[in-house]
Structure formats: C-alpha cells, structure tokens
Amino acid sequence: MKVTIAGIGMTKFGELWDKSVFDLAEEASSRAIEDSKIDSKKIEAVFVANMLASKLDGQDHFGAVVTSILGLSVPAVRVEGACASGGLAMHAAILAIMSGMYETVLVLGVEKMTDPSSCEITTALMGAGSEEERLSGLTFPALYALMARAHMEEFGTTREQMAEVAVKNHFHASLNQHAHFPFPISVEKVLRSPSISFPFTLFDSSPISDGAAAVILTKKSVKKGIAITGSAVATDTIGLTSRKSLITLAATKIASRKALKQAGISLSDIDVLEVHDCFTIAEIMAMEDLGFCEKGEGGAFIASGQTRLGNKMPVNTSGGLKACGHPVAATGIKQIVEITEQLRGNALNRQVRNAKVGLTHNVGGTGATVVVHVLTK
C-alpha cells in the first residue's frame, strides 16, 4: 500500500475551556497542513473522526464543518466507531487513496468532552456499549472493571500491577508537552485515589479530555515521509455477554495479525507502539493479545519495566490514553502522530533510539472495533 504520512498536527490535550470543538478542529488541521508543506488546495478529500459532537454540541454533518473551516469544497465524511473512530477514519482515508480516486487527503480526529458533567459524559460514552449494558447501569469503567475482575480471578493479576501501567504512562506524559497530565505519579497514589468502579480507582482510568489530532496522507513521494505498511480492522460483539472470553479482545488478535502480515513483519521488528490503555487492564490485555507476552502474564510483563522508555519495548511514549488524555475520536489519530514523531526522530526527550517500525492499536467500546496500523520509516 503506497500511502505516506506527509504531515502531522495536534492540539494540546486537556480541559481546554477556552476552545470549542470547531477551534480544536481548525487548530489540528492547520498544523498538519503546515507540517506537510503541501498547499491546502491540493487536499482532495477530508475524513473526520468524531463520536460525541452530535449529542454534546448538537452538531451533525461534521464533514462539511471541517471543509467550511478550511475553505475547501472537496468530499468530506464523518467516521464513527466510538473510541476507535480515529483509527477507522485512518483506515477509510487509506482505502480512498488506494482506490486511486484521491492523491492527498486530510484525516482529523476531534472531540470536546469537558463541558458536560461527569454524569452526562458517562451516559454519552455508553453509546459505545449495548442496550442491555445501558439498562444495567453499567459505565465504561464498569465494563472494563468486569474484565479486570475476571482477569484477576483467572491469573492472579494484582492491583499493583495494574497501577504500574498508569505510573509508566504518567512518566511518559511528563515528557510530552501536549499531554493532559504531564506529571509523574506513584503506585500508592493510584491505589489511594477515589473508587470509580471496583477494582478501578480514578487513576486506573483515562481522563475526559478535549483535543484534536490530524494527519495529511498522500500517495506522492514525500521527503522524510513515513510509510503506512499495514492497516487492518476487526469487529466483535457489541456487548460483553456474547463473548466467549472476558479476558481477551479477539478483535485485537485478528486486526494485529492481519496488519503485521500486510506489512510483512513480525512482532520482533517493532520498535515502539501506542496501545489503547483506556483503563490500566486494557494495556495489560493488549500486550497479551498482540502477542508480546503469554495470556495472563501481562501484569508481570508491564511491572518488569520492559515497556518503559529506555528499555526493550517502549509502549505509549505519548503517555497513552491514561496520561496524554483521551478525547475519544482524536485518540486513534494521536497514536499515528506520536509514532510518526518517533520514526522521524523528532520525539525529543521521549525519543526511542533508532525507531524504524511502529504500531498503533485503537479500540472502540469494549473491543467491538479494533484498528491496528503499522508505520515504517
């Protein structure tokens, strides 16, 4: 697949009370266009990932919102797949280029989440689950807590091991100026923070964030362009109760095997990865399901420090969803932005040395949609 990342851009992630969803869309898009050094008039299509503007801002028709902002009259579509919206929009944009119809496209992920109360946003996010789950009073922390509880029961995964995920990702975020929480925390701080949904505390959970991220994709040859060599999507049942297993995301396995095959690489070729750590248990399960360790050993694998910057296999150098922040539809694009920075060698004090191949793993709902991309220098 001859698709190259020509430009990247993102806003700061966080509680950006002075910025609307439209301001965020404009900021990230213009940064990506500027970074690409491609004239915006050369953009032939726009793919916008957004989950909640319809509910929270009353704004449907988001594709045309973005072309209005950019002063373009090209085709524009909004792509929605809950927290995997960003990854899905990337996939759709890549297909559009591979079809031969377009040469250069913009992909934008944007979300404005901090205006409503935590109760309202918790309700809105349950749109990513099943009807049965909504009627059971479940929330997203609660759904992942159900998976965590099963994982603890079956493998003896501990609260301390889960807390290590948050500690590592906060350390990485402390090196990222765009992060929502650019400061380190301790295991004790995670364990002693307020309960959200047993066994999770506040610091097991990714935050409610505002933010946007954008990339320019092209099939033209670009100086120092980063190639997309794998792009795969898999789906699973929308609700947890229809799954064979609570302790694995089958769609992660399917999408990652497919993306690696497309790229013609194996796991050992990967130098850096961004995985979907919406809750601490999610990163543990992601490492297992991607195949970096055996099922059940994810907690010990992360606690060993191997996935911390400076060690063998750095995971979530941006700070992940946990500490870089999680503006839901922006997350999948932010992962691409972070890996691109790493492969370009521009990640400053969080640079992974000699990073040549990177992988992104973006999950929607409790794993009903999973998108995996492979990027190569």
Added chain:
Amino acid sequence: MNSPVQNWRLTKNIHTKVGKVGVVVSWTKVYVAPSGFEHETPYYVAIVEFTKGNRITAQVVDCESDPQIGDKVVTVIRRIGKPKAAEVIQYGIKVKPNAKQK
C-alpha cells in the same frame, strides 16, 4: 428519553426471564453512575451465566456484602433507574442472591 413503545418492546417477554438461577461470572461496584442511576451509587453490577454461554449483565440487589465469583443468584423484576419527569417508569431484570443456596 424512554418512551412507552420502547418500554413495551423491552419488556414484552420479561415474564419468561424471571426466577432463573445463574452464577456470577464477574462483578463490579459502580461509584460513578450514568444519568438515572446516580441516586443508587454505589451499586453492584454482575455478569451472570445460566447455561454455558448464556449470559446477561444485571444489577445485583438485596445484597449485603460484595458478591463473589461463583455465587448463585436469581433473576427478579425491578424498576430500572429513575425516570425523568416526562418519562415512563422502566422495569427490567436484576438479580439477587439465591436464598435456596444457603
């Protein structure tokens, strides 16, 4: 916004789902709730399995301490959440500890 027809669809077969005994497969205790459930926090929600692979999610009620994985529970009809002023009262399935087990 829940409506009478939506409720009818959700509850038309509810009588076939009551009194079933199942086993807790996993559970959580919710402290931060979605709209309509705020007044019930903290509350328990479990995944309950009846025959192999036949599972539901449901709130656990009438339960004095944390449920345990493997506990037997029985399905009951209860009010679901708290309706807003113009909404109808919703009923649905919850589970409670199975007294016959003890």
